[in-house]
Amino acid sequence: MNDFKNSVIYQIYTKSFQDSNGDGFGDIKGTIQRLDYLKDLGVDYIWMTPFFVSPLNDNGYDIADYKDIDPVFGTMSEVELLIEEADKRGIGLMFDMVFNHTSTSHEWFQRALNGEQKYMDYYLFKDGNPDQPPTNWQSKFGGSAWEYVPKLGKWYLHLFDKTQADLNWDNKEVREELKNVIRFWKKKGVKGFRFDVVNLISKPEVFEDDEIGDGRRYYTDGPHVHEYLHELVTDTGIEDMVTVGEMSSTSLENCIRYSNPNEKELSMVFHFHHLKVDYKNGNKWEIQKPDYRQLKTLFTDWQLELQKNGSWEATFWCNHDQPRAVSRFGDDKKYWKESAKMLATCTHMLRGTPYIYQGEELGMTNAYYQRLEQYRDVESLNYYEIMRKNGKTDAEAMQILGERSRDNGRTPMQWDDTTYAGFSNTKPWISIPDNYTYINVKTENSDSDSILNYYKKLIQIRKKERAISEGNITFLFHEREDLFLYKREFDGETIIVINHLRDGETNIDASIVGNNCQRLLGNYEDIIYNKKQIILRPYESMICKVL
Numbered sequence: 001m002n003d004f005k006n007s008v009i010y011q012i013y014t015k016s017f018q019d020s021n022g023d024g025f026g027d028i029k030g031t032i033q034r035l036d037y038l039k040d041l042g043v044d045y046i047w048m049t050p051f052f053v054s055p056l057n058d059n060g061y062d063i064a065d066y067k068d069i070d071p072v073f074g075t076m077s078e079v080e081l082l083i084e085e086a087d088k089r090g091i092g093l094m095f096d097m098v099f100n101h102t103s104t105s106h107e108w109f110q111r112a113l114n115g116e117q118k119y120m121d122y123y124l125f126k127d128g129n130p131d132q133p134p135t136n137w138q139s140k141f142g143g144s145a146w147e148y149v150p151k152l153g154k155w156y157l158h159l160f161d162k163t164q165a166d167l168n169w170d171n172k173e174v175r176e177e178l179k180n181v182i183r184f185w186k187k188k189g190v191k192g193f194r195f196d197v198v199n200l201i202s203k204p205e206v207f208e209d210d211e212i213g214d215g216r217r218y219y220t221d222g223p224h225v226h227e228y229l230h231e232l233v234t235d236t237g238i239e240d241m242v243t244v245g246e247m248s249s250t251s252l253e254n255c256i257r258y259s260n261p262n263e264k265e266l267s268m269v270f271h272f273h274h275l276k277v278d279y280k281n282g283n284k285w286e287i288q289k290p291d292y293r294q295l296k297t298l299f300t301d302w303q304l305e306l307q308k309n310g311s312w313e314a315t316f317w318c319n320h321d322q323p324r325a326v327s328r329f330g331d332d333k334k335y336w337k338e339s340a341k342m343l344a345t346c347t348h349m350l351r352g353t354p355y356i357y358q359g360e361e362l363g364m365t366n367a368y369y370q371r372l373e374q375y376r377d378v379e380s381l382n383y384y385e386i387m388r389k390n391g392k393t394d395a396e397a398m399q400i401l402g403e404r405s406r407d408n409g410r411t412p413m414q415w416d417d418t419t420y421a422g423f424s425n426t427k428p429w430i431s432i433p434d435n436y437t438y439i440n441v442k443t444e445n446s447d448s449d450s451i452l453n454y455y456k457k458l459i460q461i462r463k464k465e466r467a468i469s470e471g472n473i474t475f476l477f478h479e480r481e482d483l484f485l486y487k488r489e490f491d492g493e494t495i496i497v498i499n500h501l502r503d504g505e506t507n508i509d510a511s512i513v514g515n516n517c518q519r520l521l522g523n524y525e526d527i528i529y530n531k532k533q534i535i536l537r538p539y540e541s542m543i544c545k546v547l
Contacts, residue, residue, distance in 0.1 A: 004242045004267045004353050005312070006469040007044035008459050009094065011357045013320045014051045014073055015059060016412045019424035026412070026423070027051075028074035032082050037441065039089040041361065041452075042459035045242060046086060047094040047194050049320055051079070055105050057163045058378055059320075059410070061196060062103035066181040083189045092191030094242060099178050100197045101164040108177075109165050113149065122174050123165050124157040124203060125149075135207050137215025140248075142382040145215060159200060159219070161378055169201045169228050182236040192242030195266070199225055199247045199254065221247075221254040229258065229265040239264045244314055244353075246270045252305055259311040268312040268353055274298045275322060285383055285400055290329055292501050293481040300475045303351055307473060315347040318357035323408040327366035330539060331503065336363055338539040341454045341523035342499050345541040346484055348458045349497040351473045358413050361455040362444055366408040367433050372398065374431050380405040416442040457521050461543060465520075467493045482506060483536075494546040495520070500536040507533040517544045 018030030028051060038046060050060035051073035060070070069076050083093050102109060111119040126134040126146075133146035134155050139162075146155040147162045157166045167174050182193065202222030210218060233239050243266045245258055255269045277295045280286035306313055317325035326332045330339025340363035348354045367374075375381060380401055387397040402408075407430060414436040415422030421436040433439075444450035462468045471490030477483045483506070484499040496513050500506060510532050519527060522542035528535040 003044070006463065007242070007353055008042065008348075008462065009045040009047055009242075009314075009353060009355045010038055010041070010043040011047045011049070011319055011355055013049050013358060013410060015049075015429065016410050016423070017358055018413065018415070019426075019428070022424060022426050023072075024424055024426050024428045025072055027072070028069070028078040028082055032078070032085055035082075035085055035089055035091065038091060040456075041356075042456055042463070043091065043356065045092045045094050045192055047192075047244075047355070048096060050096045050098060055103055055163065057103070058161055059376075061098050062101075062105075062161065062164045063098050064103040064105040065107075066097075066178075067184050080188060087189065087191075092242065093189070094192035094194055094244075095185055095190050096194045096196060097178075097181065098196040099167065099181075100200050101158065101160060101166045104163045104165050113152070115152065118173075120152075121171050122168055122177075124168050125152065125154040126157070126207065127153070128155050135215060136209045137218075141379050142386050157203070159197075166203070167201070168203075170203070170224070175228065175231065179232060179236050182232070182238060186236065186238060186241075192244075192267075193238065195243065195245045197248045198229065198245040199250050199258070201225060202228055216249050220249050221251060225254075226257060226263065226265060230263065233266070234264055241267075243267045244270060248272075252302060255302075255313070256306060256309045256311045259306070259313065260309055262310075268314050270314045270316070270319075271302070273302070275317075278328065284404055285387060287400060287403055296475075296478065296481065296484055299350070299484070300478065303473050304475070307351055313352040314355050315350045315352040316355040316357070317343055317347060318360045318409060319355070320357070320409050321406050322357075323403060323405070324364055324366045325360065326363050327408070328403070329501075332363075332365040335503065335539050336365075337449075337451055338523050338537075340451045342501070342539040342541040344451075344455060344458055345497065345521075345523070345543065346499050348462060349468055349488065349495070349543060350486070351471070351488070354462070356455065357409065359411075361452050362414060362439050362441065363451040364411070364414060364439055365433060365435060366402065367405075367411050367431065368402055369405075369407070369431065370398075372401075375401060375405060375407050376430050377406045377410070380407060414440040416440050454521070454523065461520055465493070465495060465545070466490050467495045471495075476512070477508070483508065485512070496544045496546065497541075498534075498536070498544070499541045500539055503538045505538070506536050508536065510534050513544045514546055516547045518547055519544050 015026045017026040018034050019026050020029035052063045053065035053068045053070045054060050054062050086093050108119050108122045128134050130148050133144050137145040139145045140160050148155050158164050199221050202225040204218050245266045247269050258265050259269045278290040280288040325343050326340040384397050412423035412428045412432050417437045421432050444452035467488040467490040471488040474487045476485040482502045486497050488495045520543045
C-alpha cells in the first residue's frame with residue numbers, strides 16, 4: 001500500500017548538503033553523515049538531486065551516464081551504503097530521473113554525432129540551413145532551442161542548455177533504455193523516483209514556428225505524454241512506489257490525469273503556477289510584489305479540483321530552482337522567524353504531500369550576492385547578459401538576480417556557526433550567506449522557539465492527525481487577500497488552519513474556531529482575543545482542532 005499521503009519528503013541538493021572530503025562540494029558520504037539529523041526531523045523520504053556522471057553544466061541535470069556515479073559526489077558503493085543506512089532509519093531514497101534530455105557528453109549522443117543512425121534516432125535531429133533553425137522555439141535558458149552540427153548538416157533540439165539534447169520518446173528503443181535505468185535503481189533498493197520536466201517528453205509530429213510564444217504550447221503536455229508515462233511506470237512495476245513528476249507550464253486538467261490513481265501514471269505532481277505570482281507580466285526576470293489574491297486562487301482551485309478527482313499534489317515553496325520562500329513571500333528581516341513558520345504552516349497542512357527543501361526548515365534566506373562572479377548558475381549568467389543587452393543597468397540586473405537566481409536555493413546547508421557553516425572545512429563551490437552565524441542547525445536545535453523545532457512539530461501533527469493527511473479541504477475567507485484560512489475534515493474531526501500573509505495586525509471572528517477548540521500549534525505564544533475577535537499579528541499562523 002502506498003504511504004505517500006502520510007509522508008513528508010525532504011529534498012537534498014547533494015552538491016550543497018554536506019562535504020565529507022574537503023573539496024568544497026557536497027557528496028554522498030556527507031549525506032550519510034547527516035541521516036540522523038533527517039530521522040530526528042521526522043521525514044519519510046529523501047529526494048536526492050542527480051549525482052550521476054555529468055559535465056555539471058546544469059549542476060547534474062545534464063546526465064552522461066544514468067547508471068554510474070560522478071566522482072565529484074562519490075562511488076557506487078557509497079550510494080548503496082546510503083540506501084542501506086537510510087533504510088535502517090525508516091527513510092526511503094527517491095532518485096531524480098532526468099529523462100527529457102541527456103548531456104551531449106552521453107555515449108548515445110556522441111555516437112549520434114559520429115553519424116550512427118540508431119543513435120541519431122535517439123534524439124531530435126532536423127535538417128536545415130546553418131543560418132535557419134527548424135523553428136523559432138526558444139530555450140528555457142535563453143536563445144534558440146536548436147543547435148547546429150556542421151558535420152551532420154543537422155540541428156538538434158535542446159529545450160534547455162545546448163549541452164542538454166532532448167531525447168526522442170517516440171522511439172521505442174529510447175523508452176526501453178529508460179525503463180532499464182528505472183529497473184537498475186529499483187533493484188538497488190531505491191524506494192521512489194522524481195521525474196524532471198517529465199511533461200515535456202512527448203513532442204509534436206510536425207515542428208512549426210510559434211508566432212505567439214516561445215514554442216512551449218507545442219510540446220508541453222504533448223500528444224503521447226500520458227501513454228508514455230503509463231508505459232514507463234507499469235512496465236517497470238513502480239506504480240506502488242512513490243513517484244512525482246515535475247510539470248513545466250502544465251495545466252490543471254493534465255495534472256488531474258497524471259496523478260489520478262486509476263491512470264497508473266504518478267503518485268503526485270509538482271506544478272509551479274503559485275510560484276509565478278510575483279512575475280511581472282508572466283516574466284520571471286521582471287519583478288513585482290506577490291499577488292496574494294492570485295496565490296490564494298491558485299491554491300484553492302488546484303486543491304479543490306484535485307480533491308474532486310481523487311488526484312494528488314506535492315505541496316511546497318522551495319526547491320533547487322527557486323529563490324528562498326522566506327525572502328520571497330515573507331519578511332526575512334523584521335519578521336524572519338514568524339513569516340518562515342507561517343509559510344511552513346500554509347503548505348504542510350494542505351491536502352497533498354509536503355516537501356521540505358534543505359535549509360527551508362531553518363529559515364535559510366536568499367544569498368544577496370553583491371558581485372556577478374559569485375553566481376554559478378548557467379541560467380542566471382545567461383539572463384544577466386540578456387538583461388544587459390535589453391537595456392537594464394548592471395545594478396538593475398544584479399537586483400533581479402538577487403531575487404530570482406536559482407543560486408539562492410543552492411547555497412550550502414548551514415549546520416553551525418563555524419567557518420564555512422559546518423558544510424566543509426574548505427571554501428565551498430559557492431559562497432555562503434553571511435547570516436549563517438545565527439541561521440544554522442546547531443543554534444536552532446537548542447532553541448525551543450526556533451523555525452527548526454516548529455517544523456518538527458508540524459511534521460508530528462501531520463502524522464498524528466488523519467484530518468491533515470487524509471481529510472477533505474474547504475477554504476474560508478476567500479475575499480480576504482491577507483488571510484489564507486482552510487478547514488481539514490476527516491471522520492468527524494475538524495482542524496482549522498489560519499495564516500495571516502502580511503505585516504500589520506488584522507482580526508477575524510472568533511466563531512471561526514468555535515468556543516471549544518485546542519490550539520495544536522502557532523507561531524506566537526498564545527491567541528489574543530478582543531471581545532469576539534481574534535487579533536492576528538504580523539504573519540501569524542495557528543492550527544486549531546475543534547473539540
